[in-house]
Amino acid sequence: MQHLTAETFDQNARDALGDLVLHGALRNLADNFGERRKVAMASVDDWEGLREKARAVKEETLLHLDKYLLQFVDNAEKAGAKFHWARDAKEACRIVVDLVNERGAKMVVKSKSMATEEIHLNDALEADGIEPIETDLGEWIIQLAGETPSHIVVPAIHKTKGQIADLFVEKIGIEKTNDVDVLTKTARRILRERFAKAEVGISGVNFGVAETGTILILENEGNVRMTTSLPRTHIAVMGIEKIIPRFADLDVFLKLLPRSGTGQRLTAYQSLITGVKKNSDNEGPDEVHIVLMDNGRSRMLSHPVTRQSLACIRCGACLNACPVYQQIGGHAYGSVYPGPIGAVITPQLIGISKSKQLPYASSLCGACREVCPVKIDIPELLLHLRAEITDGIAGGAKRNPQRKKKFSESLAFKLYGYAWSSQFSYGLGIKAARVMQKLIVRDGKIGKASGFMAKLLPPLGAWTAWRDAPVVAAKSFREEWRTNLKSE
Amino acid sequence: MTETRASENNAARDAILVSIRGSLAVSKPFDAEHQKHHAHGVILQGKVHRELSTKELVDNFKTNLESVGGICVIVANEGEAAIYVETVIEKIAAKNVAISDSDLVYRLTETLDGIDVIQNATKDILFDCDLGITSAQWAIAETGTLVLESEAESHRLTSLVPPVHLCILKADVIRQTLSEILELTSKNLSKTITFITGASRTSDIELTLAIGVHGPRELHVVVVADQ
Numbered sequence: 202m203q204h205l206t207a208e209t210f211d212q213n214a215r216d217a218l219g220d221l222v223l224h225g226a227l228r229n230l231a232d233n234f235g236e237r238r239k240v241a242m243a244s245v246d247d248w249e250g251l252r253e254k255a256r257a258v259k260e261e262t263l264l265h266l267d268k269y270l271l272q273f274v275d276n277a278e279k280a281g282a283k284f285h286w287a288r289d290a291k292e293a294c295r296i297v298v299d300l301v302n303e304r305g306a307k308m309v310v311k312s313k314s315m316a317t318e319e320i321h322l323n324d325a326l327e328a329d330g331i332e333p334i335e336t337d338l339g340e341w342i343i344q345l346a347g348e349t350p351s352h353i354v355v356p357a358i359h360k361t362k363g364q365i366a367d368l369f370v371e372k373i374g375i376e377k378t379n380d381v382d383v384l385t386k387t388a389r390r391i392l393r394e395r396f397a398k399a400e401v402g403i404s405g406v407n408f409g410v411a412e413t414g415t416i417l418i419l420e421n422e423g424n425v426r427m428t429t430s431l432p433r434t435h436i437a438v439m440g441i442e443k444i445i446p447r448f449a450d451l452d453v454f455l456k457l458l459p460r461s462g463t464g465q466r467l468t469a470y471q472s473l474i475t476g477v478k479k480n481s482d483n484e485g486p487d488e489v490h491i492v493l494m495d496n497g498r499s500r501m502l503s504h505p506v507t508r509q510s511l512a513c514i515r516c517g518a519c520l521n522a523c524p525v526y527q528q529i530g531g532h533a534y535g536s537v538y539p540g541p542i543g544a545v546i547t548p549q550l551i552g553i554s555k556s557k558q559l560p561y562a563s564s565l566c567g568a569c570r571e572v573c574p575v576k577i578d579i580p581e582l583l584l585h586l587r588a589e590i591t592d593g594i595a596g597g598a599k600r601n602p603q604r605k606k607k608f609s610e611s612l613a614f615k616l617y618g619y620a621w622s623s624q625f626s627y628g629l630g631i632k633a634a635r636v637m638q639k640l641i642v643r644d645g646k647i648g649k650a651s652g653f654m655a656k657l658l659p660p661l662g663a664w665t666a667w668r669d670a671p672v673v674a675a676k677s678f679r680e681e682w683r684t685n686l687k688s689e
Numbered sequence: 690m691t692e693t694r695a696s697e698n699n700a701a702r703d704a705i706l707v708s709i710r711g712s713l714a715v716s717k718p719f720d721a722e723h724q725k726h727h728a729h730g731v732i733l734q735g736k737v738h739r740e741l742s743t744k745e746l747v748d749n750f751k752t753n754l755e756s757v758g759g760i761c762v763i764v765a766n767e768g769e770a771a772i773y774v775e776t777v778i779e780k781i782a783a784k785n786v787a788i789s790d791s792d793l794v795y796r797l798t799e800t801l802d803g804i805d806v807i808q809n810a811t812k813d814i815l816f817d818c819d820l821g822i823t824s825a826q827w828a829i830a831e832t833g834t835l836v837l838e839s840e841a842e843s844h845r846l847t848s849l850v851p852p853v854h855l856c857i858l859k860a861d862v863i864r865q866t867l868s869e870i871l872e873l874t875s876k877n878l879s880k881t882i883t884f885i886t887g888a889s890r891t892s893d894i895e896l897t898l899a900i901g902v903h904g905p906r907e908l909h910v911v912v913v914a915d916q
Contacts, residue, residue, distance in 0.1 A: 226895065229895065229896050230896070233896045234896070264713065264720075266709050266713070267706050267709045267710055267713075270706075270709075271706075280880070284698075285698060286698055286701035286702040286705055287701060288701050288704055288705060292701060336903070337893070338891045338893040338894070338902055339891075339893035339894075342893065342894075355892065355893055355896065356893070357893055357894070358896070360894075361895065362894055362895050362897075365894055381894045381895070381897045381899050382899055384894060384899075385891060385894070385899040385901075385902050386901075388902065389901070389902055389903060392903065393816065393903075397812065397813070397816055413875070413878055415878070421889070421890045421891060421892075422889055422890070422891050422902045422903045422904065423849055423889040423902065423903035423904025423905075424902075424903040426845070426849050426883070426903075426904065427849065427850075427903055427904075430845045430846060430849070430881075431812060431846070441705065441709075448871060448875045448878075449868065449871055449872065449875070451871055452867055452868040452871055455867060456867070463892070465757075466753075466831075466832050466886075467832045467834055467867075467884070467886045468886070469757075469885070469886050469887050469888070469889060469890055469904070470883065470884060470885060470886075470889075470904070471882075471883070471884035472881065472882075472883055473881065473882040473883075473884075474880070474881050475878055475879070475880055475881070476880060477880070478839070478880050478881075479840075479880060483839070483843065483880075484839075484843055484845050484846055485839070485845060485880070485881060493705075495705045495708065499705060499708035499709045499711075499712050500708070500712055501712070502709060502712035502713050502716060503711075503712035503713075503715040503716050504715070504716050504719055505716060505719050505720050505723035505724075506719075506723065508716065
C-alpha cells in the first residue's frame with residue numbers, strides 16, 4: 202500500500218474531500234468525542250486552573266529538561282531499569298532490534314505507541330526478520346490492512362465497520378459480520394495466543410516521573426498491561442519530553458488526559474511501573490529497558506513558541522475539534538502525527554522543506570487552542586512556522602538570504618496600509634473597488650479568476666480557485682443608513 | 690551491555706544533553722518577551738472538600754464504579770462476602786478460579802467446594818481460568834477506581850487475564866480523591882501500581898463501545914463494611 206506524504210498535502214486533502222466512505226467513518230467523531238469531553242470537563246472543579254497548572258509544570262520541566270531527564274534516569278536505574286539513549290529514529294530502531302535479537306525472539310507484542318510509529322519501528326523489526334504484533338484493537342486492524350494510523354487515540358477511525366468486517370473475512374477467514382462485539386472477540390482470541398507466546402513486549406510511555414523513575418501508561422483495553430506483564434522483557438520507547446518532575450504532578454495530568462482524549466474521567470487502566478521486580482519469582486518481566494529518544498525534539502527547545510510543541514500529551518482533542526481534520530481525516534496530512542498538532546510537529550520533526558503545506562492546513566480558527574489541555578497555542582505555532590517558510594526569521598534561524606520581497610507585494614501592502622489609515626482613504630478605496638470589480642463580477646459574484654485577472658492579482662486567483670470572493674456592496678451600511686434607514 | 694555499546698550509549702546521552710542545553714541557551718533571549726504574553730502558573734481554584742464519612746466514601750465509590758459499568762456490592766462482613774463470591778462462581782459457572790496472594794482473598798475462598806482454586810497460577814494456567822479474585826490496597830471514590838500495589842499483593846495477572854475479575858476490599862481503604870491516593874502510594878512506592886476503573890473496553894471500531902477486548906469483560910467489587 203502506498204502511503205501519502207506531507208509534501209502532497211494539498212492534493213491529499215482534495216482527494217479526501219471527495220471520499221464519501223471516509224466521511225461516513227468520520228461522521229461521529231466531533232459529536233461523540235466533543236460532547237463526551239464537555240461532560241467530563243464539567244466533572245472537575247476548575248478546568249481552566251488545571252490547564253494552567255499542567256502547562257506550568259510542562260514549561261518548568263522543559264526549561265530544565267537536562268536536569269529532570271538525568272534525575273529520571275538515575276531513579277529508574279536505581280530501581281533496576283536499563284536505559285538506552287537514541288539521538289534519532291535510526292538509532293532508536295537499532296537499539297530495539299538489537300535488544301530483541303539478543304533475546305532470540307522472532308515475534309514481539311506491541312501496545313499502541315506514537316513514538317514507535319514515529320520511528321517506523323515495525324519496518325525495522327520486519328527488515329530483521331522479527332514479526333511485530335500490534336495488540337491495540339485499532340492498531341491491529343490497520344496493521345492487518347497494511348495502513349498507518351489516522352488518529353492519535355483511535356488509529357482506525359477512518360475505517361467503517363463494514364470495511365473492518367471485510368478485512369477480517371479476508372485476513373482471518375471468519376464469517377462476515379457487522380457485529381462489533383463479535384469482531385472484538387475475534388481479536389481477543391487471536392491476540393491472546395500471541396500474548397501467551399511472546400518473549401518481548403514493546404510499549405510507549407505517557408509520563409516519566411523524574412522524582413521516582415516511574416513510567417505511567419494509560420489505556421482502556423488491557424493490552425498494555427498484557428504487553429508489560431506477560432513477556433520476560435519489556436521495552437518502553439519514549440520521547441525525551443515525556444518527563445514530569447514530581448509523582449504528585451500525575452494528579453493534574455491524569456485529570457486532563459482522559460477527559461480530553463476520550464471524555465472519560467479515567468481510562469480503564471493505568472500502569473505505573475518503577476524499574477524491575479525485586480525477586481525473580483515475582484510476576485512481571487525480568488528486564489525493563491527504556492529507550493529515551495530525541496529525534497528532533499531538543500531542537501524545539503530553541504524558541505519559546507516551538508518549545509510549546511513538547512508540552513503535548515497526545516490526547517487528540519485538537520484533531521477532534523479541528524474543522525479541517527473533521528473533513529479530511531488523518532491520512533491526508535501524510536505524517537505520523539495528523540491534525541493541528543501534527544501540522545506543527547511534523548515540519549519540526551522531518552524538516553520544513555518536506556512539509557511546507559502543513560502549516561497552511563488550517564483556517565486559524567483557534568478551536569485547537571481552545572480544547573488543548575496544556576494550552577498549546579497552535580495557531581501561534583502555525584504562524585511562526587509560516588513565517589519561517591516565507592522569511593526564515595523565526596526560531597533564532599538566520600534570515601533567509603534568498604528571500605527578496607517582490608515589488609508588487611510591497612506595493613500591494615503599501616496601498617492596503619494607506620487605504621486603511623483614514624476614513625477618507627478607506628472610502629476612496631471602497632469606491633475604487635466598486636468600479637474595478639465590474640471587470641470580474643459575473644451573476645453577482647466573483648467566481649474563479651482565470652487567465653489575465655489571475656495573473657494580475659495572484660491572491661485573487663488563489664482565493665477564487667476554490668470559492669467565490671465577496672462582492673463589494675453597491676452601498677455601504679453607512680451610506681444606506683444616511684439615505685434610507687435613518688428616516689424610517 | 691558490551692563495552693562499545695556502553696560507550697555508544699554514553700556518547701548518545703552526551704550529545705542529547707548538549708543539544709538540549711544548547712537549544713535552551715538559544716531560546717533564552719526570547720523567553721522573557723514570550724513570558725509577558727503567556728504567563729502560566731495560576732493557582733488552582735479547587736474547592737476544599739470536607740472530610741467524608743466512610744459511608745459517604747463507599748456510596749461515592751459505588752456510584753462512580755457503576756457509572757462505568759462495574760458491579761459493586763456492599764456487604765456487612767467477610768461471611769457475606771464469601772457468599773457473594775459463591776454467587777458469582779455459580780452465575781458464570783466457573784471451574785478454575787485464580788486467586789492472588791492476599792490473605793483476605795485466601796480466607797474467603799478457602800471453603801469453596803468442587804472448584805479448583807489456584808494461587809500463584811502460572812501464565813499458561815491463568816489463560817484457562819474463568820475467574821480471577823484479588824483484593825485492592827486502595828480505592829478512589831471520585832472515579833470508582835481500584836488501586837493495587839505489587840509489593841502488597843501479587844495482582845498483575847490475576848486481575849487481568851481471566852474473563853471476570855472479582856475484587857474484595859475493606860471500606861476503610863477508600864479515599865475520595867486521586868491526589869490523596871498518589872500521596873499514600875508514593876510513601877512506599879511499589880514496583881508496579883495498577884489503577885483499574887471498570888471492565889476492559891474499546892471504541893476502536895466506529896467509536897462503538899465494546900467490553901472485554903483484552904482484559905476482563907466483567908468487574909465485580911465487594912466492599913466489606915465491617916461495622
